[in-house]
Amino acid sequence: MSTAGSQTADVDPAENRRRWQALGVGLVAAFMTLLDVSIVNVAIPSLDQALHASPSDLQWVLSGYALTFGLALVPAGRFGDARGRRNAFVFGIALFTITSALAGLAPSPTWLVIARLLQGAAAGIVNPQVTGVIQELFRGPERARPFGLLGATIGVSTAVGPLLGGLLIALGGQEHGWRYVFFVNVPVGVIAVILGWRLLPGRQKGHTDRHRLDPVGVILLGVGVLLVLLPLVQEQQWRTPWKWALIPAGLLVLLAFAVWEHRYARTRQPLFDLRLFKLRSYTLGSLIALIYFGGFTAIFFIFTLFLQNGHGYSALVAGLAVTPFALGSAAASAAGGRLVNRTGRPLVAAGLLAVVVGLAATWLALREFPHAPAPWVTAGPLLLAGIGSGLVIAPNQTLTLSQVPVPQAGSGAGMLQTGQRIGSAAGIAAVGSAFFASLASSNGDFTAAFEHSLVVATVIIALALIAALIDIVVSRRHDQ
Incomplete structure (x- = not known):
């Protein structure tokens, strides 16, 4: 029997069932909050038409969420470590649910921007608690599976956002479909508040953190x-x-x-114990995550612009076009969670290589078949890139947090995710600049702009591959 299996066998069956139920609630909450990073992209045209928002308003609707999300992560993680993760989780989900409803009811762009800023802060409160709960409820190698599921949640929520957004807009119509994008969070959030209070662990009895925050x-x-x-x-x-x-x-x-x-x-x-950076697994894993998210998140931003604005595809078709990536990521994340304890960082490197190859193949397919429907010719390469992504996010997160002590789990996870948010923002800025600069210089050629910016995103992910290879070489020298 495996070590993970032995540890699981030592847990009371009722307690084991409860901790997996708690994990399920956390994963649903993480999916919901991370989905809102990308789901709004496809809603921008209908939102613009309904509210007559300025370009600055639209930018803040998209980026304000990511901004306050990143600001809240580490303080919220530390608060959960000190005062109990259940309290922080329930508060965060309740705030996220209320602000989602306010966003859906928005009568003006200013109202919507303020709701999005608060919604992002709520998402930043929730996410470190999910990772902290995994660290608290699972031990050693058995963390690989829940971290694999969390990694799949992160990857799939980002990739499937445009698809779900397209479906909701098609359901609600051009005038009201964008409101459904926010309203869909409300019933899920209410259920998550109730189940989170019932299932997530509170502060341990006899453990009182008297330190200030x-x-x-x-x-x-x-x-x-x-x-x-x-x-x-x-x-x-x-x-x-x-x-x-x-x-x-x-x-x-x-x-x-x-x-x-x-x-x-x-x-x-x-607030954050800097000694965590003495752990090579944490330092290298955080660096890989920061760089990878710089290229990974930007792909969906430029692909949506390319399909909707450049080729006139609907929001639904644009969402369907990224489905191969989402499916590949979900399947590979499950496998990566099982393999990471045996293979370690080489699995992450293999995943990064697959992403680079998949994106290069996407670029080549568009060059070789310029007149074919873009969603069809990019499906296979994006599937490969999605499989690679599934072998990166979940295993890298498992390796990065594997040696973090439970009392620092929330703040450690918060700092890791802060790096991911900074990487995402930097990547969208860099890749987006390449896209718009190429668009201007090519007299509005969206295909050329997408191909150029895709190269930039691929190079960024290649840098993450180099970091992973350096870690592998250093590890082998230490083992000799």
């Missing part, structure tokens, strides 16, 4: 992340080159955060 650390991290993210999410709206000065300013604030945390840790529990 490090307000100075919260402010420094928040300001630093905000300064780094703002010019990235507003890249298309802020034309001044001075916006890029915010990034080095943000990095300086983050350096001040690191100095403060190092000193604070001498006497109290810090």
Whole structure:
């Protein structure tokens, strides 16, 4: 019998059933909050028509969610570590449900932007608790399967967002379909609040964290992340080159955060324990996640623009076109969760290689068959890229968090996901800039713009592959 199997056998059957039910609630919540990162992309044309929003309003509807999502992750993770993950989870889901309803009811662009900002903060509160619950309820190698399921949830929710958005818009029509995109969260959120309170573990009896929640650390991290993210999410709206000065300013604030945390840790529990970066698995895994999400998330952004604006496909067809990627990612994530304990980082490297090859094949297919329907010629290559993605996200998350102590699980997961959000924002800014620059220079040739920006996204993912290969080489030298 495997080690994971032995550990599972030691758990009371009723308790084992309860922890898997708790995981199920967490995965549904994670899916719902991560889905809202991409589902709104296909709703922008109908939302624009219904509310007469300005380009700046539309940009904030898309990027404001990601911005507040990233700001909330680490403080929320630390709060869950200190005060109980159930409390933080239920509060986050309740807030997400209310703000989803407010977004769906929005009578004006300003109302919708404010609702999206609050909705993103709620998503940032929820997600570290899910990872923390896995760390708390599962031990050692048996974490591979739940982390595999979480990785599949992350990958599939991002990829399937345009499809679900297209279906809801087709159901609700051009005038009201965009409201359904937000309303769909409400019944799921209500159920998640009830089940989350019943099933998720509360604060352990006899364990009281008397340490303060490090307000100075919260402010420094928040300001630093905000300064780094703002010019990235507003890249298309802020034309001044001075916006890029915010990034080095943000990095300086983050350096001040690191100095403060190092000193604070001498006497109290810090917001984020910098000693986690002494773990090579955590450091390399976080780096790979940051770079990979920079290329991975941007693909769906430019592909949706290419299909809808360039070729006139409906939101539903644009969503269906990315379904092969979602299916490949879901299937491979399940397999990756079982294989990661035996294969380690080479599995992640193999997945990254498959993504690079799949995206290169997508580029080649569009070049070789320029007059064929784009959703058909890209289906096979995107399936391969999706399979590769499934072997990256879930196994990398398992390896990255495998040595993180349970008391730091929430904040450690929050920092990992903050890197993913920064990577996503930076990738969309870089790849989006390449797309729009090529579009302008080619007199509106969407195919040329997509091919050019796809190369940029592929190069970014290739950098993540190099980082994984370096980790493999260093590990083998240590083992010799």
